[in-house]
Structure formats: structure tokens, C-alpha cells
Amino acid sequence: MRSVDAPYVDRDDGGPAKGSPRELVLAIGRAARRQFPTIAAVTAVVVVLGLTYLATAPARYTATATMVIDTRKVQLFQQQSVLGDITVDAGTVETQVEILKSENISLSVIKDQRLTEDPEFTGAGGDPIGTILGVVTDALQGFSNSPASEFEKMRRALARFEAGRTVKRLGLTYVMEIKYRALNPDKAAAIANAIVDAYVVDQLEAKYQATRRASIWLQDRIRELRTQASAAEKAVIDYKEKNNIVDTGGRLISEQQLAEVNSQLIMARASTAEAKARLDRINDILKDPVPNESVADALKNETIIKLRGQYVDFAAREATWSEKYGRNHLAALNLRNQMEQIRQSISAELHRIRQAYQSDYDIARAREESIKNSLASVVSENQLTNQAQIQLRELESNAQTYRSMYDNFLQRYMEAVQQQSFPITEARLISPATRPLRKSDPKPLVILAISGAAGLILGIGAAYAREMGDNVLRTSSQIEQILQVNCLAVLPYLKSGGGSKIQGRAAASDSAGPGDASATVGESSLSHVVDQPFSRFSEAIRAIKVAADLDGTVKTNKVIGVTSTVPGEGKTTVASNFAALIAHAGARVLLIDADLRNPSLSRALAPNAGHGLIDVIAGRSSLKSALVIDQRTALAFLPSGVTTRLPHTNEVLASASMKKAIDKFRSEYDYIVIDFPPVAPVVDVRATTGLVDSYVYVVEWGKTRIDLIDHSLTGARAVYDRILGVVLNKADAGILGRYEYHQGEAYYDKHYGRYGYAESQR
Template sequence: MLQSKIDAPGSSFPIASSREAMDALVGIVRRQMPVFIITIGCIGLLALAYLLTTPSKYAASGLMLIDTRKVQLVQQQQQVVGDAPMDASSVQTQIEVLKSENISLAVIKKLKLDEDPEFIGTGGGLLTGVRSLFSQFLPPPAEPSQYRLQRNALRYFEQNRLIARVGLTYVMELRFTSTDPEKSARIANAIADAYSVDQLEAKFQATRNASVWLQERIQTLRSQVATAEKAVVDFKAQNNLVSSNGRLVNDQQLSEINTQLVTAQAASAEAKARFDRIQEVLANPLAEGIVNDAQRNEVIVKLRQQFNELQSRESIWAQRYGRDHLAAINLRNQMQEIRRNISEEYQKIAQGYRSDYEIAASREAALRASLATVIGETQSTSQSQIQLRELESNAQTYRTLYDNFLQRYMESVQQQSFPITEARLISPAAVPLVKSEPRTLIVLVIAGAFGVIASFGIAFLREFSDSAFRTTAQVEETLKATCLGILPALSLKAAKRSGPAPKPDQRLISVADSINSYVVDAPFSPFTETLRSLKVNVDLAPHRQSNSVLGFTSTLPGEGKSTISSNFAELVAHGGARCILIDADLRNPTLTRSLGPHAKKGLVELVAGTAKLEEVLLRDDRTGLFFLPTGDTRRIVHTAEFLGSEGMHAVVQDLRQMYDYVIMDLSPIAPVVDARMTTRFMDSYIFIVEWGKTKADVLEHAIANAPEVYDKILGVVLNKADMRKLGRYERGRSDYYMQKYYGRYGYLTNDRA
């Protein structure tokens, strides 16, 4: 029967907190430490082999400025085509020019790199060495042509050259990598020189071509200018057009009168606005800040002040004695007199505004009459003026073109005699003192990082591909049954001989191999303590009867079920209970070979009725345990039917009445079906799983084929655990834990389990 149904998560290693995650990660590292050492070591050796076999290379770098500013002589000249400030795309264009084959081939020819073994592929190296070993067995290669040598040198040159812009500046970094440090610096500087020469040649050729074309164009423009200017002079003479300072007299008069008329119109409008405003003010002379002249008039200002004082006093008298009081009436009469005086002052100001407006209007009318006269005179010569302006415009256009082309021609002539380039080497490449390739530290760091990553990958692959049972959580998740304990693996040193083998006529258990009675020899060991915990679980089982029939089984042979069943029976008997151990594994009677090799009869004869119980039982005189061997199984062909027979059932029922515990060592459930036939009389099963060996898929398949056994499973025991490794999977279950805490009671023996 099942003891618990645990809804475990899908993972075999559930992690609920960061602390558990860290513990799991540390556990993986500790468990897979050989993988880490081997993987990191192999990658480290490959990195060292790479460092030892790769030839050292040296990178020389120089800085070249593409400066758009000219020297002072050139700054005084007008910019010609191509001298505009450079933008980002122009700088990128110059980078591509530096990378062009023209520059590269110029450097190769100058330094004769097509004859250098490093560049044409005949230098040292691993591939060349291997090729030389087989050269005697191969036909001699054909002599490469000069073109092929040059292309090979160009390919190697471009692979080891680096040209890049420094940030957002106009500075370019020229870098070249070579096995010879001096050669790398020489080539880097040669790239800058080749670029400067290429730019100078390109500018010289462009200027030369432009000069030839400009000279031809200037001759044409010179004749066109002379013709256009002569046409202007002839037209003026024919139409009697008099000009002053380049303009006709009528045009000058018309412009001046227009200017004066605009000024007169503005003055007239301003005077009329002031006059209109004073007329509005006369309706309310006491309004505040409405006419600037009124605000500057001292008489009006004083009268306003007197009016405000009288108004204030009148308000006070009217509130105290009423508006009909004589004093209030007198005050209002005085206020009326002051208002009349203010109005008279405003009338004087209005008369001045009227006079100004009449004068401005008269001047405007006179200017309009003069303008009409001049316009009449100008209309008579308007058609002639239009033709004159067209002729002057053509002459001016030709003159401007002629002057511009003449200036550019002079500049091109000067540039031919004084060529300059925007590029200059601001930091020549120096001979490097330290190799740039291979970078030992970076290679080692990358190898170490890759080794760690690969180690973790392999470790995690091994971890998650490991389906063997190693923790109680895995057992409970797979079987949905309680894990009753984890038993340590017993070493051969634990199987101490405790006495001589019994004689054939004695009804005693053999103690030649005491691994089956280890609990008696080491009563205070962790192994024995775990079996005590198992007994407590058996005694506290919810449906346990007073006399229990308990079966021990496993998935596959060799998982230790016989050893555990024997030791459990010895522990129970040593505690004073009446206990009998039955070897019911008729296919492979391991307990019979160990505890009763001298027995002639056993369970087979007892069930068949050919022997009595007292004739087949063996006894351990140290613990009082009774053992029932299998007997002669050679005649039993159908062992499953034998275990499920009525005779077997009757024998078990009789033993249940005689003993407190009936413990049966059964066959494993995966290879044979014998254990399934015992469910008829079995109270519960203890399922044995070998730690680190039993696969989850095998166990699940076996359990699925034996549902009768599964329904009566009391619990699972993990056997043969490596207690040193167990602590890496489950905290608190390691050998260190057992010795540190269990040993405080003074009972821990020197035997390790």
C-alpha cells in the first residue's frame, strides 16, 4: 500500500529558492569535477598548442589626418571644385580609396613585396613544412607567373591591413601586421605615402584638364562680353537715354519722389490720428492717460488734481449730510467749473492738431502732383528702358562669367605649380616592441572561458541524462511512495567473520559471511540505525496486523534486497521479537547459499508436505532468528504457480500464527513474475532500489507491469549509497553528517558504511 502521494515538480532536482539553486549548482560542479578538469585541461592544451605553433605577428599603426583646412596661401584663394569641407560620407570615401588596389599595388611595387616569401606564400609555417615532407613524392610545381605572385601578395596584403576612422574625427588609423616588426612599420608608412602621391597625381591631372578647358572657355566669353557692352552703348545713343551713376535720371527722380511721398503719407496719417483722437477726448476731458500732450500740460494736471480732491470731499459730505446739503452743492459747482476749464485747455490742443494735419495733407498733395508729372515723363521712355535693361543684364552676365572663369583659370595655373593634398601623416608608424598576435593572455582567457562553458554544458548534459535514483525526492516523485531510508554501501571489510561454519547435523545459520548479519556485528552503525528507522515505519504502518508478513523485492537482481531482508530480520529478532526469515527467491536462492548451504530441505519440502517445520528450520543462536531455506528447487519448473499455490498460502498462514514477523526475500519483479503471486498472503512490500544504478524508466516499466505489488508497497529503500557522494545530492545525509552528529553519542564504530 502507498504511504504518500507526493505531487512533485517535473524536475528530478526541484529548486525552490536561490539558496537551493546555488547548492544544486555547487553539487553539480562537485559531482562532475573530473569532467571539468578533463575538459578545461584539453582546451587549455589546445590553446597552448596554438600559441606554440602560431608564428608571432607585430602590428604597426600610424595616424593620418585628412585635413580640409588649407595652408595660408591657399586660404586666400577662392575654393575650387573639390575643396568644400568634407562630411562623413566623404571621409568614408577616402577610406575606400585607401583600401583600393591602386594604393595596395603601389606599396607592393615600391617595397617589392611580390618577392617577399611572407607575401607570396612560400615562407615558413606548418602547411609549408608538411608540404616539404611530401615534395619528393610530388612533381615539381610550375613556376608561378609575375601576375600570380602579385595577386598572392595583394591578397596577403589586404588580409593583414587595417584602415579605420578614429571616432568621428578626420583621423585615419593605418595598421599593418607582419611577422617582421620593422617591415610592418615600413609598410604602414608606405600606405600613407602612396595615398598622398595618389591624391597629388589625381589633383594635378584634374587641374591640368580643367586649365585646358577654362582657357578655351575664357576666349569665347571675352568676345561675348565685348559684344554685349557695345550693344548697350549703341542703344543709349540711339534713344537719347541719359544715365547718372549707372541709372537713368528719370528713374532716380521717380525713386526719390516715391520715398518722399511715403514719408508724407505717414506724417499725414499720424496727424489725422492725433486730431481724431482729440475730438473723442473733448467728449470726456477728465479721462486718464488718453492724450500725451494733455498729460504733459501742467494746467490740465493741476486742474485734474483739484477736481479729484473736490470729488473726494463731495463724496464725504454727501454721505454725511446728503446730496442736497449746501456744502455738497457748492463742491459740485466748483467741480463743474474745473471741468469747463479742462475742456478749454483741450480745445487749445485740438486747434494745434488741426493745424498740423492741414500742413501734412497739403505736402502730401504736392508730392502726388509731382509724382504724376514724373510718371508721365517716364512712360514715354518705358519701352526703351525695358530693352536697355535686357541689354545691360546680358552684358553683366557675360562679364560675371568671364571674371569667374578667369579667376578659376589663374587658380588652376597656380595649383599646377604648387600642388597640395589634404592628407598628412600626424603620427608615423613606429617599430612595435610587443607582438600583437597571438595574444597569449586573451587566448588563454578565451580558452579558459570556453573550457568552463563547455564543462558546464557537458556536466549539465550528464546530470540531466542521468536517470538513476540518487535522492529521496526522485524516488517519491517517480513511485509516489515514501522513501523509508538510504542505506550506505557495505564494504568487504564490514563482512567480518564471526565464527566457524556450523556442522551439517546442526540446525544453525552459517555465519561464515557476516554481511547478512551486519546489524549484529555493528549495532550502532549508520546502516543499523537506518534499519531501525525502517522497523519503526513497519510497526507504525496504518493497516499493520499483529503478525505481519513482509516481503522484500527489487527491480533487478543485485540491488541488495537479500542482504537488507536478512539484516532486517536479524535486527527484529535481536530486539526480542519472534521472527522468521524465508528465502522465497526460488530462481536465485541467495540467502540459502549464504545462511544455509548445508540445508537439505526447506520451503519446497514444507509446502509439498514431505518435511515438517522443525526439520527444515535453521536458527541463529545469537539473535534467535529462524531461517527457512528454499530446499531442493531443481524439480520446481513453475515457481510462480508454486508461490501462489494453496499449500504456500497455508504455510504462510501457519507461520503468521507462530511468529510476530514473517519476512520473505522475494524475486525481483522485472525479470520474473514470482513476486506478483505472493500478493494473496502478503501484507506489504519493501521495495529496494540501488542508489545510482537503477534507472527510472526500468523501474517505472516494472511497476506498471506489477500493479498488485505496487498497491501494497509500504515504502522504498535506497541501497548501496555512496555516502561521500550522497552529500552532494542531499544535504544532511552524508557520511560527514552521520559521524559528526551520530558520533556524539559515543556509539559510532570505525566501520564505515
């Protein structure tokens, strides 16, 4: 037996493969057909609510204003903004949209337009839902005896204001669209424009406050930088004084002295070299007794030149005289003496010049040494100055930095002061809101479409919930799939003469008195197959007979028990009509009421019977005296014979006497139909498995829970193994058509009308 937790999937034999897309579509279609009234009812209710809203909701008007954030900066002064230029990108535009939606802008408009005094914003709001909420709120406030405060009015107006406002960016542009929806068209336009004005004023105020705060901060920073710059400059001056650092024209004096002394040293070295060259030259000249002409000319000494001329003249004359008169001639000797005197004079003059050159050389050397010493002193001082300049440059750099920062902040402060007087904003209104000519909502087509769609969705949801929570059996395919047994028939409700539905209790019939062996079963639900042989109910009972006969070809199937899960499912009606149908066909049939605890069949067919099954089993009465015979069908009925409750009915049904009686009945009758008690409340049926060939299990259509059936049959496994099939009883033919089309009333009227079935039902 299949567990009830297994999912139920509707199927039709010969249909598409299980789990295929087509099967899924068909299953959804069948579910929609089954739950169509629920879907239609929910949809209709929601549509009616939508129509009610259209009839009661006031007209609203929407005014639209457009604003742009201009990327071209309007600079009143050719200077950079003290707050810096803001790049207008997508994020900036979205930020401005959120600012337009901010509570600050909304409260500003509410105060400016005095909306807290407008009933549309502090009252019911004009629509039915708002009216109901307003009445409820007023009632609650009335109970609390405290009037709404100004804060509560403001918050209520703010909520209504934000509900009617819409702000969005148009595409990827810098344009923003501001819409406002109100009951009055002029009010809608005024509020839309007021939102833009409040935004512009808020931006101007924000920039003014930011600039003012920046000015105050800059002013404090300027004072601090001025003090720092002065301190840094004073530190430079003090350091120069401490380290004797003096500069003229951007150069240190020590550097100038070093350059001058270096130049002097170069000149002194040149003078020394020149003096030494002259001294060396004069020394070379002194090696010759008489200098030649080139030397005399080089010395540029007039005395030497004159003496050289005399010496040359005397030498020429001495050569002449010596050649003419001989070398020992007195004149030649006198000339040579004069030449010697001239040579001595020249030598004396050269020595005098040498002494002068020596003196110049000594002076040049002394001067060079003095300049060297001065240069060494200047270099030493300059090295000390250079070492001190390392820290001096750091101090000068700090002083210059502080001075630059001070000048920059001072300039920014002046700009901030100017911008504080002339604030600007990038936003401007490009299309002011005008009075709308047509209402924006409610829109009938939109409301109806939404109502229809919402109703359909809710209807489908309710249908799905009903479908998932429908833990009952309604179709033959469910029985075959869940219970794993055949569905023998689907029996419709039986209607009494007055048209009421019989719920399993048969109407009382005429029967014989005590000891009477024959009775006539009157027209009732227990003999419907005899009274209405061509009805749909009778045809379904015939299907049970056919199933029993077919099963009888495989095994003995003479004793057939009829039971159900709980009382009231119509098992007694099924058992009575099943037995009457077979008997009406001419077979020998015995109908036994074995429901010893609740013998409803005995009360209906033989209310005055004095003997019954209990008496026959106990041997107190014969079968013939206990039977009640139907005069129309010759159906033999054996009542229970119980007038008081028996505590151990299961023991009676499982007794050897009961088995012996049934065995005897088998030889005397073609069919034995036994009406047993239900399975769930009592255990009697479980004790009869040794008596019965097969069971017909009756389930009330759309009422008996599947889990209860599963639990009952699981506990009575022997009964389940002998079940011939299940009968769905008390089915509503009109509703059944939504679950199984071939079981519907329209299907029977169409296809079986020619046989008189539909007409006989009417």
C-alpha cells in the same frame, strides 16, 4: 505517481518557499556543489591549455601609426574641384576606415613588402596552433603532390596579414589608428607605415583616375555641346532671314519705324489742328467788314495793318467832315467811298489769307492721313514680327543655353586638365609607427584570466549538461518528489575485506549440508549488520525497521517483500541484512528466497540445500526440514529449493498453496522477509500483491534510470500502492555529500563519531 518528465527541483524540508529567489539560489548552490569536480576538472584542463599556450607561443609586437583626414582643403588653384568638394562627416571617416581594411590596400602592402616570401605569412605563423595547421596543410599538399601556387601563397599571406592588422577610428575625431602585430618589432613598424603609404597612394591614384575619366568625358561632352551651340545659333540666323527680322543695337527695325511713324503722326495731328484753328479764325474775321486792331495784330499782315490804319484815318476825317458839313457833303462822300475801297481791299486780302490757310489745312490733313496709313502698315508688320519673335526667343534661348553649357564645360575641362597634373588627398600621416620596445602578446595575465573564465564557463556548461542529463536517483528528496514515496534509507557501498565494492552478489557462506537444519552465516555483505552493528550501513537498515514498525501501527505489516527495478541493485543484500537485524534483536524472523528464476540468496546462504520453498508449497517437504537456521541470530532462512528453471514462476507465487503457506508462516513468525525478483524483467512480483503487506523497493544510487523505474512501477500499480518506501543502495558516501550534505562522509564523521559509527566503518 509523478511523471518523470516533471522538472526536478531540489528541496529541503523546512527550507524557503518553493520558487522563491532564495530557493533558486540554494538550488544553484547545491547543483554547483554536486558538479564541483566536473567544473574544477574542466577549468583545470583549460587553464593548463592556456599555460601551454603561454609556454609555446612566440612573442608578438604591435606598432601603431595614426593618420588624419584633414577637413581643410589644400587648394593649389582657387577653383572648385572638378569632382566636387566632399564633406568629411562621420560616415566618410568610417568609409575610409573600411577602405584601409580593403583587400586592395592589403595586397599592395604585401607586394611592396614582399610578404609572400616571409615564412611568418606563408608558413606556420610562429604559434603552436599555426604550426599544427601548417603541418596538416603541408601533409595534405604532400599527399596531393602539388606545390602551392602563387595565388595560394598570396591568399595565405593575405589571411595572415589581415589577422595581424587593426584599424579603428579614435573616438569622434577624424584620426584613424592603424596597428600591426608581428613577430619582429621592426617589421611591425614597417608594415604599419606601409599601410598608410599604400592608402595615400591609393587615394591619389583613385583621384587621378577619376579626374582622367572626367576629362575624357568632358572632352566628348564639349565636342557635342559645341556642335549643338553652333546649330542653335545658325537656327536663329536662318529664322531671322526667313522672317525678315533685322535688329540694330538690340532693337528691331520694325520697332524703330513704329516709334518714328507714331511721332510723325503726333506732329501731323498737331499741324492739322493748328491749320484748322487758323482757318476757323480767318472765317470768323471775315464776318466783320473791317477787322479790329487785335485781329490785325494777330494776323500780323502788313497790308491789312496799313489798310486798317488808312481806314481808321478816313473814318475819323469822314466823321469830322460829316459833323462839320453834313453827311452828304462831297468830301464826306469821297471819304466814305475811299473807306469802302479800303474795306474791299481788306476783305480781298483776308480772302487771300483764308485761301492760304485753307490750303495749309488741306495739306496738313493729307499729310496726317498719309502718316496714319503708314502707321497702320508698320503696326501690321510689327504684329507679324512679334508673332515670329516668340519662336525666335525660344531659338535664342536654346542657343544661349548651349553656349553657356559649352563655356562652363570648357572651363571645367581646363580645371580637370590642371588637377590631373596636381592631384591632392585629404589624408596625411601625423604619427608614423616606430619600433615597439615591449611585446604586446601573449599577455600572461590576460591569457590566464581568459583561460580561467573559459574553463569556468565550459565547466559550468558541462556541469549543466550533466545535471540535466542525470536521469538517475541520488537523493532522498528526489525519491519523495519524483516517486511520491518515502525514502527509507540511503545505504553506502559495502567493502569486502580486500576493499573491493560488492555489487549486489553476496559472498558464499558456510551452511549446513543437505537436510541440516542449522548453519552459521559467515562474515559477508549478507550479514553486515551482525558483523558491524555500529556501522553506517547497519544504522540505515535500522531506519528501514523503524519505518516498518511505524507502518505496522496502522496496518498489519508482518510480511515485507524486497524488490528492485533491475537485477544487481542489491535487493538481496538489503533483504538479508534487514532480516538479520530484526532476528539479531530477538524477534522471530523468516527470510524467504522467492526469486525462483535467479535464487542468488539461496546460492549464497544455502548452496547445498536439498529442499526449499517449492518443496514446501508442493507438500514434498515440511517447513522444518527445509529451513536453514543462523546460529548467531537464530534467523530462519527458507531457500528457493529450485535447481532448474521453472517456466511459470509467477503461477507458483500466485498459487493458493503459496498463500496458504504464507498464512501459516504469519502465525509462526513475527516478521517474514521475502526476497522477490526485480520488477522490470519479470512479472513475478505483480502476482504477489495478495501475499505481501508492504514492499521495500531498492534502487541503486546513481545508476538506475528514473524513466525505467517509472515505467516499471506504472506497469505494477498494485506493487506501487503497497510500497513502504524506497532504499537508495550502493551510495558513494564521499560523492553523496555533494548532493545531500547531511548524508556525506564528513557529516557522519563529525556528528556520529562519538557514537563509534565512523570508527567502526574504518
